[in-house]
Amino acid sequence: MSADVKESLFRRIEERRDELVALTRDLIRIPTVNPPGDVYTDCAEFIGRRLAARGFQLEYVRAEGAPGDSDRYPRTNVIARIEGRRPGACVHFNGHIDVVPAGRGWTVDPFEGVVKDGRVYGRGACDMKGGIAASIIAVEAILEEGIPFAGALEISGTVDEESGGYGGVGHLARLGYFSRPRVDHVIIPEPLNVDRVCIGHRGVWWAEIETKGRVAHGSMPFLGNCAVRHMGAVLHRIETELIPRLASKRTAMPVVPEGARQSTLNVNAIHGGQPEDREGLPSPVVPDSCRMVIDRRYLIEEDPEAVKAEIVGILDDLRRERPGFDYELREVLAFLPTMTDADAPVVRAVEAAIQTVLGRPAVQVVSPGTYDQKHIVRVGHLKDCIAYGPGILDLAHQPDEYVGIDDMVHSAQVMALATLELLGAR
Numbered sequence: 001m002s003a004d005v006k007e008s009l010f011r012r013i014e015e016r017r018d019e020l021v022a023l024t025r026d027l028i029r030i031p032t033v034n035p036p037g038d039v040y041t042d043c044a045e046f047i048g049r050r051l052a053a054r055g056f057q058l059e060y061v062r063a064e065g066a067p068g069d070s071d072r073y074p075r076t077n078v079i080a081r082i083e084g085r086r087p088g089a090c091v092h093f094n095g096h097i098d099v100v101p102a103g104r105g106w107t108v109d110p111f112e113g114v115v116k117d118g119r120v121y122g123r124g125a126c127d128m129k130g131g132i133a134a135s136i137i138a139v140e141a142i143l144e145e146g147i148p149f150a151g152a153l154e155i156s157g158t159v160d161e162e163s164g165g166y167g168g169v170g171h172l173a174r175l176g177y178f179s180r181p182r183v184d185h186v187i188i189p190e191p192l193n194v195d196r197v198c199i200g201h202r203g204v205w206w207a208e209i210e211t212k213g214r215v216a217h218g219s220m221p222f223l224g225n226c227a228v229r230h231m232g233a234v235l236h237r238i239e240t241e242l243i244p245r246l247a248s249k250r251t252a253m254p255v256v257p258e259g260a261r262q263s264t265l266n267v268n269a270i271h272g273g274q275p276e277d278r279e280g281l282p283s284p285v286v287p288d289s290c291r292m293v294i295d296r297r298y299l300i301e302e303d304p305e306a307v308k309a310e311i312v313g314i315l316d317d318l319r320r321e322r323p324g325f326d327y328e329l330r331e332v333l334a335f336l337p338t339m340t341d342a343d344a345p346v347v348r349a350v351e352a353a354i355q356t357v358l359g360r361p362a363v364q365v366v367s368p369g370t371y372d373q374k375h376i377v378r379v380g381h382l383k384d385c386i387a388y389g390p391g392i393l394d395l396a397h398q399p400d401e402y403v404g405i406d407d408m409v410h411s412a413q414v415m416a417l418a419t420l421e422l423l424g425a426r
């Protein structure tokens with residue numbers, strides 16, 4: 001592509017800085033909080049109306065029957081597509097429209113889209129409405145410049161990424177929206193920082209362990225069998241054996257931050273005995289059940305079955321060694337790790353564009369947590385997929401989340417340039 005074309009494209013995006021900010025604010029002001037999955041349809045239609053006015057064909061797909069879907073909280077996704085001058089590859093920008101609840105600790109209104117100090121603040125500013133806005137402005141700039149390209153451009157706004165993506169990208173991938181020949185390259189503007197290309201994520205396995213016991217009067221615990229003490233034994237083994245073992249499992253995946261470049265386990269929740277929300281004092285009872293949810297993140301070098309076997313091994317050992325010990329194990333959620341080739345077309349195109357726009361080399365990273373790439377790779381069987389967006393990873397889900405306006409402008413320039421490269425525009 002000629003230097004003139006590039007320069008004109010970059011200038012147009014720069015000139016649309018205020019519009020980019022306004023679009024980000026508009027998106028933040030639609031409080032698509034998940035759970036429960038509020039006002040998804042409003043947000044999908046807002047994106048759809050904007051793109052339809054620029055010549056995109058729209059489809060709205062509701063994931064009926066997906067977790068959380070109801071007439072009150074419909075899981076509404078929007079897919080917009082515009083064709084180039086002749087057949088060719090398709091570049092798709094996928095952004096999740098849902099945001100996590102605001103939570104506490106904000107110094108600004110989380111759903112106002114406050115602009116100050118060169119930043120837009122709000123829930124979802126970073127993760128990832130700023131990224132969605134940047135991708136829309138990037139694509140609009142290509143169209144306005146009238147740069148001829150082959151193939152097609154797609155933008156989707158999808159739901160429920162924060163809760164597994166089953167009603168969003170997972171649903172669409174099953175319907176063929178993320179497979180060839182419809183789509184060839186996917187960029188997900190998740191917040192991984194403006195100069196980094198995220199090629200994948202670690203695997204995740206969530207499980208609930210329940211230890212079993214027998215009820216008795218609390219003054220005579222020897223007549224019962226305490227499920228909480230059994231869980232204490234499980235925790236002890238996790239603490240003294242498993243966690244040190246996980247820390248020694250290092251990966252060649254370039255995971256950021258550095259602390260996540262190994263296997264990890266989070267004890268997500270633990271509960272045993274009488275409900276915490278009871279009225280009045282507890283009564284003296286030996287608990288017959290204790291439940292713990294664990295969140296295990298693992299590496300591409302690890303076998304998913306071995307990850308489960310580590311936990312099962314500890315539990316089976318305890319069943320042999322510990323009188324009265326019994327358990328049940330329930331899988332809550334499982335996603336395999338995924339990693340795009342370091343020199344795949346979309347990786348190379350975005351890295352080259354980062355070098356051009358920012359004047360420094362791109363950094364390849366892998367995300368510590370999963371995102372919708374798993375559905376695109378595993379269900380859609382489309383491997384040419386990355387995350388690239390303007391937000392700062394560490395700010396995601398935090399109070400006073402923000403996105404830098406310069407970063408949004410730069411990332412939009414990167415997205416536009418990489419798109420034209422992938423579509424072979426001259």
Ligand SMILES: [Zn+2]
Nearest residue numbers: 127128161190
């Ligand atoms: Zn996200």
